[in-house]
Amino acid sequence: MKSFIALVVIVFLTTLTGSFVSAKETITLNNGLLIEGRAVVPLRSIFQTIGADVKWDSVEQKVIASKDTTVVNLRINEEEVLVNGKLYDLDAPIRMIEGQTMVPVRLLEIAFGTDIKWDSKINMVTIKLAEKEINVVVKEYTEEISIKISAAGD
Secondary structure (H helix, E strand, O other): HHHHHHHHHHHHHHHHHHHHHHEEEEEEEEEEEEOEEEEEEEOOOOHHHHHHHHHHOOOOOOOEEEEEEEEEEEOOOOOOOOOOOOOEEOOOOOEEEEEEEEEEOOOHHHHHOOOOEEEOOOOOOEEEOEEEEEEEEEEEEHHHHHHHOOOOOO
C-alpha cells in the first residue's frame, strides 16, 4: 500500500511540474494583414509585447528596435533589415499603413529566432518564443485608391 501511495504522489508531482514548465503566456492581437500573399504584423505591438524598445525616426522614416543584445534597424518601403550589423533580405517590403509600421513575420524569425506558424484555415500567424506565444489574426488588405475625374478644361 505504501508503494502505491508513493507512486500516486510521484505521478501527481511529475504531472504538476510538467504543467508549470509548459505554461506560456498567450497573447492574441487582431491587427495583422495579408498583402499579396504575405502576412505582415504591426512592428510596435509585437516588439513591445516581446519586451523590445522601439524608437521611430520620422525624418529618415526609420525604426530602431532593441532587445537584450539584438539591435534591429529598418526603413519604410525597404525589403532589407539590418540586425546586429548584418543585412538580411525580407520576403515583402516594410510598409507604413494607417500610421503603423507593418513588417513581414520573417523579420521576427531573423531578429529574435522566433518560431513562426501560419494557419490558413483561420488566417492566424503564431509567433512562438520561449516565454510566450503571440497569435496574430490576419485579414486581407486592400488598398483604397481614389481617382478624381474632371472634364476637359477644368
